[in-house]
Amino acid sequence: MxxxxxxxxxxxxxxxxxxxxxxxxxxxxxxxxxxxxxxxxxxxxxxxxxxxxxxxGRSRSIGVITPDLHRWFFNSVLTGISDTLTRAGYDLTLYNVTSDPQLRREIFRAFLRRRRVDGVIVVALELDDWETEQLQGLGMPVAVLGGRPRQLPGMAIDDQGVTRLAAEHLLTLGHHEIGYIGGDQAFDMDYHVPTQRREGFNQALQAQGIDPAAAAARAADFTIEGGYDAAKQLFGAPGSSLTGLVAASDEMAIGAMIAAKDLGIQIPQQVSVVGVDGHELGTLFGLTTVDQHPVGQGRIAAEHILARVVGEGGEESDLPFELVVRSSTAAPAESGRSISEPSG
Incomplete structure (x- = not known):
């Protein structure tokens, strides 16, 4: 050597x-x-x-706490964090908080102190008062990505804004019968993302004088399979006249597109579909989406915590998102044909 x-x-x-x-x-x-x-x-x-x-006097390592290692969103965020830390000469120490309450408590009580880190990024995990106190007691920079807790710096997208933008896109194209697939109650614990996204959808409809309570809606689990099942229920409902569909995640939107294909429903000729995320499969499926740039979110969080580690501050910011229009959306057909009728 x-x-x-x-x-x-x-x-x-x-x-x-x-x-x-x-x-x-x-x-x-x-x-x-x-x-x-x-x-x-x-x-x-x-x-x-x-x-x-x-x-x-530094370990040159940043701790990252995440509730999931299997979902695409979390992997994408971790990619952005890891790339940024590596370029800055820092290691990443990963803590996966599972559904086991004892393990979760042990991570906050002891694990973070057992292996010294210079700062901590918490990804899309809502913290209780005790967990917040434990993080504050570390005496190092802490930032929450995906939420804005009262006592810690946080950065997040506007979860109402993303679905409002998705619905406004369909309304601008001329769609009035718009359905919705959102997250079920199991996903409403951390920062109430399903509730926030449904509220944004409702706001867009209300602004156009449409009663949101009359919109056909189903809950799913943010997966392709969940979106597939929910869309089949929506599309297969007797007399369904939906011409547009907003899904609260790209994976559910992709599931809806597969369900439409299996039912002989043409996209976008009979139904336009919009998702939220910026999933890498979106391009393959031609999915119109509101891209929340998850890799970029990871980069922003890492840059923020590194700036604070070296004492340069680190500003909180609203995370960007944008509408990306592809082939899954178009103006509604003038025929007014019910989607439950076979095409062509």
Missing amino acids: VSLDEVARAAGVSSATASRALSGRGHVSPATRQKVSEAAKALGYVVSSAASSLAS
Whole structure:
């Protein structure tokens, strides 16, 4: 293994200067820094994380608490966090909070202190008062991604705004019979995302003088299979006249598109479908969506916590989203034919 002394000799500087040049701490001229960096690269020298931690007083690791490791959204957010931390020379320490209340309590009580980290990002997990106190007691930067708790910095998208935008897109195209697939009660615990998204859908309809209570709606579990089952119920209802459908997630929207195909319903000729997320499968299915940029959310959260770790602040911000129009939406057909009638 190449030592720091060997790098210093190759660069023609002292070991102390080489250490300052590679760590970024202390004054070193740009020319000297470049000379040391080139020598380290040529020799294959890797900075010792343990030595770096001792010198800086930091572990150069960020803890990330997430409630799920299997869903696409959480994987995408973790990708954005991991990429940003790696580029900054930080490790990621992952804590998966399961449905086991004892394990969840142990993570907040002991795990975060057992392996020292410089900051913590909590992903889409609503914290109770005791958990909040535990995080505050760590004495390090903490940020919540996917919610805005009262006592901790948070950043989130406007969950009403995303479905309002999706419904407004269909209304602007001329659709008036619009159905909705939202999350069921099991997903309403953390920051009430299903409730917020249904409220945004309702607001769009109310603004056009449409009674939201009259809109056909079904609950599902944010999966393709759940969206498929819910859409079959909506499309198969006797006398259904839906020409548009908003799903509170892209996976449910994709399930609805598959259900429509199985029922012989043409998209978008008979029914236009809009989702929310920006799922990677959306392009393949031609799905119009409100993209919430989950990888970008992870990057923003990581940049925020890193800025606070080095004492530069780190501003809270509303997370961006945008409508991406593809082939699953179009103006309604003028024939007024019920979707329960076979096509062509």
